Amino acid sequence: MGDFRMFVNLPVRIDILTLLPELLIGPFAASIMQRAQDKGLVEIHMHNIRDYSTDKHKNVDDYQYGGGAGMVMSIEPIVTIIEKLQKQRTYDEVIYMTPDGTLLEQNTCNDLSLKKNLIILCGHYKGIDERIREHFITREISIGSYVLSGGELAAAVLTDAIVRLLPGVLNDETSALTDSFQDKLLSPPVYTRPPEFRGWEVPKVLLSGNFPEIEKWREKKAIERTQERRPDLFDE
Ligand code: ADE
Numbered sequence: 070m071g072d073f074r075m076f077v078n079l080p081v082r083i084d085i086l087t088l089l090p091e092l093l094i095g096p097f098a099a100s101i102m103q104r105a106q107d108k109g110l111v112e113i114h115m116h117n118i119r120d121y122s123t124d125k126h127k128n129v130d131d132y133q134y135g136g137g138a139g140m141v142m143s144i145e146p147i148v149t150i151i152e153k154l155q156k157q158r159t160y161d162e163v164i165y166m167t168p169d170g171t172l173l174e175q176n177t178c179n180d181l182s183l184k185k186n187l188i189i190l191c192g193h194y195k196g197i198d199e200r201i202r203e204h205f206i207t208r209e210i211s212i213g214s215y216v217l218s219g220g221e222l223a224a225a226v227l228t229d230a231i232v233r234l235l236p237g238v239l240n241d242e243t244s245a246l247t248d249s250f251q252d253k254l255l256s257p258p259v260y261t262r263p264p265e266f267r268g269w270e271v272p273k274v275l276l277s278g279n280f281p282e283i284e285k286w287r288e289k290k291a292i293e294r295t296q297e298r299r300p301d302l303f304d305e
Contacts (some may be wrong), residue, residue, distance in 0.1 A: 078185045081235060082112045082158070083228055086150055087191040088129060089221050090115040096225040105238045113228065116154075121146035130194055139195035147190065147197065151205050154188060162207045163188040166220030166227065167196065170209030173227060175250035177210070181227075182234035189227065191220030253302050257290035 085093060096102060097113050105111045122129050123145065130140040151163060161184035171177070181187065190197070190206070202209070212223040232238060234245050249256040260271040274286045295302055 078183060079235065079237075080109050080112050081182070081184065081231070082114070082186045083231075084114045084116060084154055084160075084186075084188045085191065085224055085228070086116050086118055086147065086188065087219075087221055087224070088118050088193050089191075089219060090117050092219070092221040093225055096229065101233055101238060102229060105232050105235065108237060110235045110237050111232050116150050118142075118146050118150065121149045133195060141195050142193060142197040142201075144198040144200055147201055148205065151188060151190075158186050160186045160188050163190065163205050164208045164210055164227070165190045165192065165197065165202060165206045166212070166223040167192050167209050168211050168214070168216050170211040172214070173210050173212050173230070175230075175248075178227070178230040178234060182231045187231075189220075189224045191224050193219045250302075253295075254291040255294045255299060255302075257287040257294065 087093060093115060097106070106113060118129050119127050122143075128143070129146055130142050133139065133141045154160065162181065164181075164187060166189065190201075210223070210227060212226050217223060239245055245251065247256070260275060264271045264276060272286070274282055277283070
């Protein structure tokens with residue numbers, strides 16, 4: 070089955086602005102993410118914010134006005150990188166990873182996977198100078214209601230969730246279209262060999278070869294599982 074999209078947005082380019090590029094190397098250097106880059110479907114570029122500090126100590130943060138604990142990421146180095154990149158090409162979104170952003174959902178990933186050029190900014194400390202958010206950031210995303218030590222792991226999660234949706238990244242068997250959430254349903258249970266382990270049996274229908282029945286069973290299980298675990302998905 071062909072992909073419903075034209076391949077106009079490929080390769081997608083993702084520029085990640087970070088203080089800790091070493092945290093991001095691992096997640097992009099293996100398996101599906103590495104393959105997507107090798108196939109030329111995505112280009113991931115890392116920019117170390119510290120390289121853009123004009124401070125003699127290479128500082129990238131400062132005390133917050135009004136007092137209070139915690140440092141704030143300075144406006145200048147971040148704006149320098151964003152404007153440098155924006156001179157080179159048009160960016161569809163400048164995304165800031167932050168616990169007070171909009172909670173990440175599959176539909177946002179679907180939407181972002183159709184874009185051509187994305188900037189993702191990883192926050193640290195108390196956050197970034199608010200003026201960056203006002204004048205440059207187009208979207209603020211949280212990956213969950215908890216606080217990480219920085220935005221890098223969140224950026225890796227977002228990037229992974231986008232990249233696996235690009236046409237050509239997954240093959241038919243792992244097609245992203247059958248993922249949990251794509252149809253507002255969780256995925257049904259899955260089994261592989263052996264058919265019996267310690268007396269625990271694989272549901273008979275899955276061994277039957279009766280594909281209409283298998284489909285019916287899977288749909289029923291997906292609905293049951295969603296009702297049990299994520300009734301909120303039905304409410305939407
Ligand atoms: N930075 C720190 N915590 C975060 C979260 N939960 N989501 C996105 N970015 C973050």
